[in-house]
Amino acid sequence: MTDWWRRVFWFTPLRKGLTVLLAVAVVAGLTYGGYRAANPDLSCADGVARPEEGAECVGVSGDGYAFEVAALKDVARAIDRENDSLKAGEYATVAVMLPITSTDSGMSTKVLHELQGAFVQQYAANHDSNEQVPKIRLVLANTGKGNQxxxxxxxxxxxxxxxxxxxxxxxxxxxxxxxxxxxxxxxxGAGIPVIGTTITADDIANGPGADPYPGLARVSPTNRDEARAIAHFGEVEARKAVLVQDTRPGDHYTATLKKAFADLLDDAPYEPQLFTSPPDPTEEGTTANTFRQIALLLCGTRDADTVFFAGRHTQLRQFVNALGKRACQHRKFTVLTGDEGSYLGADERLDKSALGRKVGVRYASLAHPDAWKEPGAPRTGGSPAAYKVFTDLLDKAADPDIGPIGRTSLRDGQAIIAYDAMATAVRGIREATVEKLPEIGDVVTQWPQMKGPLKVEGASGWICLDNHGNPYNKAVPIVELARDGSQRFVQIAWPEGKAPAQDCLPPGDS
Incomplete structure (x- = not known):
């Protein structure tokens, strides 16, 4: 650089101007970078955002957003396509609230099947109901892993x-x-009607003593009803039964299931065998070692042959695996449990060889594809015709103009029960008005009328709600695991010991 150019650059206003511009650029860059660091973009989709940077996306969407879960893309797109066909002002919205971004394999499968069942019912409500109004818009509501x-x-x-x-x-x-x-x-509490699909805990329900959840309806039996149905089916001798129960606090499924089982085993000679699952019961924890010890204790009993298991599916799998390696291989044990058993057949960590070592597993399913097939289906409590309506709709969903909705399976009953819950929601919404859109407070009042001739003819069986929103004497399919891990329907059991009468009217003290 010549002396002349050096003098021009360094000792003229040009230098000052360039210096100012450079300083402004540096400050602006630092300011923007600091702002971005302090205020990261947490949005995921319309109505959906991350609670914090790096977290999962939570919120509500009906626009085809699958919450970054690849397995849900097809059914999310199908829901979006159906929603787009609706005109503003002609529809009511129903949200399916689930832990959509759960990383537990069993829960992920459950979410997929529930959304598939809900969509099938949405499509039926909008296209196969003689132009009844309002139309139904469906949205996905993600509460995050563990509903946190x-x-x-x-x-x-x-x-x-x-x-x-x-x-x-x-x-x-x-x-x-x-x-x-x-x-x-x-x-x-905000006056929003809720229809539970697979909640079975007795303390997330209304009852004769109080209605702490005004507007709650359920399409699945309570744990108490499941236990009663199992007892009527198995005719278990209390003197030969042992209760194995989880002591982790805060889990209403296990707490109410163990109470229901304990009531059945009031005269049992053996005290319950206890274990404590991790805070997140989908994790392995150290309970496998506890179950090894419990299996040894069972071998030490004189004649116990039945185990009532009150726990979640991860611990159930660990227990069955431990029982398969028990010291007393010559003795037979049957494990009876609630609907969490429906996850077991698809669990890749299940030691299927245990099922060939005189270990039987039977559970109370919420629904099963073989429960309402001819011949042999009960005359009341449900019907093969109602179930066929559902499967025909499922076949229709394979049409590319309607679906596809992803790979489907009915063995765990989740799609069936979600379809029935959606049918109950649609019935409540449409019975609440003769106009296009009911007041939300009028929907809440519909549950007590869904009985007798106004019952919901569900694919899982009749849904006859009592005055507190609970299904009366709901069909409980008993399912057992075959030696290959497949789920085999055994028969339908009933909380009341027999199928409901044709009128399906709950008694006065229900």
Whole structure:
């Protein structure tokens, strides 16, 4: 650089101007970078955001957003396509609230099947119901892994009652946990009708003593009813039975199931065998070692042959694996449990060889594809015709103009029960009005009327709700694991010991 250019550059206003511009650029860059660091973009989709940077996306969406879960893309797109066909002002919205981004394989499968069942019923309501109104819009509501972000999602749902969404019911609500209980309390407290799919805990229900969840209806039997159905089916001798129960606090499924089982085993000679699952019961923890010890204790009993298991599916799998390696291989044991057993057949960590070592597993399923097939189906309590309506709709969903909705399976009953919950929601919404859109408070009042000739002819069986929103004497399919891990339907059992009468009217003290 010549002296002349050096003098021009360094000792003229040009230098000052360039210096100022450079300084401004540096400050602006640092400021923007600091702003971005302090205020990261947490949005995921319309109505959906991350609670914090790096977290899962939670919120409510009906626009085809699958919450970054690849397995849900097909059914999310099918729901979006159906929603797009609806005109503003002609529809009521139903949300399916689930832990959509759960990383547990069993829960992920459950979420997929529930959304598939809900969509099939949405499509039927909008296309196969003789132009009844209002039309039904379906949205996905994600409460996050373990339902830990339920407050965010419930807050959004409460905002959707008014305005263009016209939210009129929330379905799904599929786990009997403390978070679910709090979410149901918040929703029903705000006057929003809730229809539980697979919640079975007795303390997430209304009853003769009180109705802590006004507007809650359920399509699955309570744990108490499941236990009663199992007892009527198995005719178990209490003197030969042992209860194995989880002591982890805050789990309403296990707490009410162990109480129901304990009531059945009031005269049992053996005290319950205890274990404590991890805070997240989908994790392995150290309970496998506890079950090895319990299996040894069972071998030490004189003649016990039946185990009532009150726990979640991860621990159930660990227990069955341990029982398969027990010292007393010559003795036979049958494990009886609640609907969490429906996850066991698909669990890749299940030691299927245990099922060939005189270990039987039977559970109370919420629904099963073989329960209502001819011949041999009960004459009341459900019907093969109602189940066939569902399977025909499922076949129709394979049409590319309607679906596809992803790979389907009915063996765990989740799609069937979600379809029935959605049917109950649609019935409540449409019976509440002769106009296009009912008041949300009128939907809540419909549950006590769903009985007798107004019952819901569900694919899982009749849904005859009592005055507190609970299904009366609901069909309970008993299912057992075959030696290859497949799920084999045994027969339908009933909480009352026999199928309901044709009128399906709950007694006065229900």
């Amino acid at each position: 972000h339920w407050r965010t999602t419930v807050g959004r749902l409460k905002e959707m009652v008014d305005g263009p969404d016209h939210l009129r019911a929330v379905s799904g609500v599929a786990t009997s946990s403390a978070e679910t209980k709090a979410a149901v309390k918040e929703l029903t």
